[in-house]
Amino acid sequence: DAGVIQSPRHEVTEMGQEVTLRCKPISGHDYLFWYRQTMMRGLELLIYFNNNVPIDDSGMPEDRFSAKMPNASFSTLKIQPSEPRDSAVYFCASSLTSGSGNEQFFGPGTRLTVL
């Protein structure tokens, strides 16, 4: 398996533009997670899905952020409009199940810079 795939790997955009990040989880994994990592705040869970259904989106910073999972092999995280404070590395991760003893496999991340 190729592991979790994310695209793009790098994104530079201007404030106010829409940004869409994409993720393909490992085949057969039921759970998909979106994280954001910054120097100041570390790694933060934004939202996670189970069987394509959003379970907990309490980490989504504000209405400018939205995430979808239309099928088991694809998810998007959208920021509209983007702001400079959204600059971070966004990771997608997947796992077979959630909770105790279940390893999360992370994608390589998307490094987002909003100018």
Place this chain on the structure above:
Amino acid sequence: RKEVEQDPGPFNVPEGATVAFNCTYSNSASQSFFWYRQDCRKEPKLLMSVYSSGNEDGRFTAQLNRASQYISLLIRDSKLSDSATYLCVVILQGGKLIFGQGTELSVKP
């Protein structure tokens, strides 16, 4: 208070040294605990789970003290390749993962 707290370091140690990282968590209902490793500009990867009885994997030993809400990771005979950031991870009821800020380790020749 942060839900999971770690000493950010950096820890600068010579090859062969023993180094210990500590982590405290605030939610007494936390269910599971892990250590992840993150290399510079890479994604986090699972290093090891942490069990109540303590567990060892080669040069790495993890300990959990539920009463004190404290987790530790001990690395013996450190190698240059151990240089990375070590993330303490706590799983809350309901399955939500909380990551600590990470402790940076730099092993020097």
